[in-house]
Amino acid sequence: MEKVRVRFAPSPTGPLHMGGVRTALYNYLFARRHGGDFILRIEDTDRTRYVPGAVDYIREALEWAGIRPDEGYGYGGDRGPYRQSERTDIYRQYVQQLIDSGKAYYAFDTPEELEALRQEAASRGEVFTYGHRNRMQLQNSLALGPEETRRRLEAGMPYVVRFKVEPGRRLRIRDLVRGEVEVDTSELDDKVLLKSDGMPTYHLANIVDDHLMGITHVIRGEEWLPSLPLHVLLYEAFGWEPPRFAHLPLILKPKGKGKLSKRDGELGGFPVFPLKWKDPETGREWAGYREEGYLPQAFVNMLALLGWNPGDEREIFTLDELVETFDLDRVHKSGARFDPDKAVWFQHRHFQRLPDEQILELIRPVAEEGLGRPLTEAELELTRRVLPLVRERLIFPRDYWTWASYFYIPPHEYAPKAVKKQWKTATPELMRQVRAFLAETEPWTASRIKENLSEWITSRNLGFGKVLQPLRIALTGDLKGPDLFAMMEILGKDETLARIDRALEALG
RNA sequence: GGCCCGAUCGUCUAACGGUUAGGACACAGGAUUUUCAUUCCUGCAAUCGGGGUUCGAUUCCCCGUCGGGCUGCCA
Secondary structure (H helix, E strand, C coil), rough: CCCCEECCCCCCCCCCCCHHHHHHHHHHHHHHHHCCEEECCCCCCCCCCCCHHHHHHHHHHHHHHCCCCECCEEEECCCCCCEHEEEHHHHHHHHHHHHHHHCCEEEEEHHHHHHHHHHHCCCCCCCCCCCCCCCHHCHHHHHHHHHHHHHHCCCCCEEEEEEEECCCCCEEECCCCCCCEEEEEHHHCCCEEEECCCCHHHHHHHHHHHCCCCCCCCEEEEHHHHHHHHHHHHHHCCCCCEEEEEECCCCCCCCCHHHHHHHHHHHCCCCCCCCEEECCCCCCCCHHHHHHCCCCCHHHHHCCCCCCCCCCCCCCHHHHHHHHHHHHHHHHCCCEEEHHHHHHHHHHHHHHHCHHHHHHHHHHHHHHHCCCCCCCCCHHHHHHHHHHHHHCECCCCCCCHHHHHHCCCCCCCCCHHHHHHHHHCCCCHHHHHHHHHCCCCCCCHHHHHHHHHHHHHHCCCCHEEEEHHHHHHHCCCCCCCCHHHHHHHHHHHHHHHHHHHHHHHHHH
């Protein structure tokens, strides 16, 4: 059994979006699962769309997600170079091979001429395609003959090389997720293989590289399915054994039509990119899962389940568990609508799995940002004591501050709604009594405070809400939060009494 | 328009011809709690339509409908 080798081959035209990460993930999982290699290749053959910083972004995003290549651009390996712009000589050589064997031809039609033909066809309600039906009427070596072709070539006229598709063949191609895909070669057009700037197109570079790099399985997005026949024909033209193919379903917009695009994020209030991205040209910023506080394992888990399932009812997986469970045969065929709510749910699940020490590391910067300065040793200790009280309500690290800021800073305002609801005319007098009672409470522990105060409340027939709710307002400024008695213990007697005083002063 | 691919609750999905069509997210209700959140319980909710094949179709075949992708010297 040959060793599995898969690749992820993004184009550095901007930040990798979550669909791209999922493709990388599936490749990675498949490789790991079968003890194979996962290779990163950069497909930068379009010089006009190259975006500086994109390659670094791709690598950083994969690293963050835990999807580490075994080989490839920036990771070493003996089948490089792994950046296509450094392989142009290789492609030219293989293109020549195709020309020599009559499987490809020179074409001199300019982009303007082709555009005019497209326009013209469109005006008739048709679509122009360059292929067996009209290639003899166009400016190429097939129509022009060897003499004229040589003349043009020697005159230095710009040209592209096109693949000559033989019509009239029924192709049946096996796809690992879709089964059989069928197409008639008469429907195919003569795709450009080599551009006039000497760069290969995706189709050519892809086949040559996959072959040379020993790729056994091509796992990519469904948008490539239509060019699958072309690719198979290309392998055939070179006389190479094609790899196995698997085309993944696309990720669709949460609402509306079409596949997920970068614009959907701001509309729906969720990130589309793994990492924050600042467009070097426009300066525009796009949110990233990492910066939003998502755990990489939650992000990866969510992505894995979007279009794949383990066949049982498990939903929460670590990356290692995914490696053990993943396989291509359980990848779904149809596109999956992305659900931002479910992403949050995965995050909650994974966050709650973290040990206290790890959560502490994550919330420390959150508290420091809230305070606007580094935590003191005492505050760090305070954080340690507060965490158990609020941890189960944390989804993102940033939630810590919304649930715990009042442990660090006394409330500087009291939520009007809360006050209106629970701070009645009789409350101030009641709070004064509570204050006096609490001042006598010893020792100052949660259980003792609870015990004493409960008895005090019951003995006076007061009702817990009547006393505890305004007390909560006095201590935190609002009506929500963790156990009041545990809070009081952590706050300390002095601070508790001081906050009651302050509330009495502010609210009357 | 042409070509290719797809179709189970609102969403992600399970059920490889025989199930009361299962789970999860979301939503609704309830329990717990001083409150909010968590947690737990309950509920709501689906096989796109029409033909076949079969004793029997969510499952297999055909047609339609809808959805998606591609249709560039982009990837």
